[in-house]
Amino acid sequence: MMRILLFPFFLVGFAVRAEVPIQVSGEISDWFESTEWIKLGGDYKGSEGPQWIEEDGEPTLIYAAHHDFLALKWAASKGLTEWRTDSPEATSFRPDGQGNFYVVEQTTRRVTRWSAEGKTVEVLADRYKGKRLNRPNDLRVKSDGSLWFTDPAFMYGPKFPDQIQELEQENVYRLDPKNKSLTVVSGALRKPNGIAFSPDENWLYLTDSFDSKILRCRVQGDRIGPPEAFVDVSFRGLDGLSFDPSGNLWCGTRKGAYVFSPKAELLGTVTFEDRVSAVAFHPADNGETLIGLTTQTAAYVGKLKLPRTFFPKP
Numbered sequence: 582m583m584r585i586l587l588f589p590f591f592l593v594g595f596a597v598r599a600e601v602p603i604q605v606s607g608e609i610s611d612w613f614e615s616t617e618w619i620k621l622g623g624d625y626k627g628s629e630g631p632q633w634i635e636e637d638g639e640p641t642l643i644y645a646a647h648h649d650f651l652a653l654k655w656a657a658s659k660g661l662t663e664w665r666t667d668s669p670e671a672t673s674f675r676p677d678g679q680g681n682f683y684v685v686e687q688t689t690r691r692v693t694r695w696s697a698e699g700k701t702v703e704v705l706a707d708r709y710k711g712k713r714l715n716r717p718n719d720l721r722v723k724s725d726g727s728l729w730f731t732d733p734a735f736m737y738g739p740k741f742p743d744q745i746q747e748l749e750q751e752n753v754y755r756l757d758p759k760n761k762s763l764t765v766v767s768g769a770l771r772k773p774n775g776i777a778f779s780p781d782e783n784w785l786y787l788t789d790s791f792d793s794k795i796l797r798c799r800v801q802g803d804r805i806g807p808p809e810a811f812v813d814v815s816f817r818g819l820d821g822l823s824f825d826p827s828g829n830l831w832c833g834t835r836k837g838a839y840v841f842s843p844k845a846e847l848l849g850t851v852t853f854e855d856r857v858s859a860v861a862f863h864p865a866d867n868g869e870t871l872i873g874l875t876t877q878t879a880a881y882v883g884k885l886k887l888p889r890t891f892f893p894k895p
Contacts, residue, residue: 603881607849609840612885621661621880625649628880629821630672630719631873633863640863642873643674644880647687652699655882665699673720673730683728683758685717692717692730692756706756706763712747719776719821719859727803728756729766731773733790753787755803766805767798775832775859777822779843786811786830788819795819795832795841812845821859826870827887833857838874853881 605613622628626648634641641656645668652665652674670687674695677683681702682695691707691714705728707714720730733751753767753776767773772790779786784797785805794813798805818835825831829848830841837852838860851857855877863871869884
């Protein structure tokens, strides 16, 4: 069991120590030897979308308590602050390289650009062939500036009579933010969810909420090849994907964060009190790496010592 520092979301800059059952197993245990976790928030209805940025010269974690309509920021010197309290269930915040952010908004069913102040300043995509998107879920920016995102049809059916699904397929899309052209790169998944490029961008990795496999597709310019199984975790409920700076793939699941080597070897798991939705990384001092991790009800920050880098940068 590891110690954490607890930061309730309604208290900024205040910390109390608490014991929370965080279990690290396997080879990755050595990476967390000196980690003291910080817990951010709690009792969220859903939490996703961790993204590290540099703000005022300091590593800052952005994440969403999307079903609570919150977009939040945390930095060591400032504590936890509310970025937006009327968020349209946004779950991805990817920097656009100009001080703004590419964002997927689930309530409005669109991909937008937010300003640094958290204002929606541009709608990039909300329809495909005249029909409204389903519920854009996760988004990545490729080195050529194109946006790739998943669009599963969550929260439709008899339980949600006010929500009307217009598209039959649940696609993975490529979006050119300059001309706003939107193309389908894959329609082969039942519920496309997590998405991440390998560090060399030769592969696009995907999760399907209805599948137990982490899938990958060969990247072929602005297209991808058919999906193939990278690894089968033997249970469904897979979520966000991220590569750490050493090229290991982290997958959020209902049983915790699962960590795989580039050769699909299970290196270990990190388990919390509830499901893990997504993970993000940022360089820290002394050769360490900051980790930001969201679960169903909270977010966590820690540090880890990673082994050597496997992949070259694109």
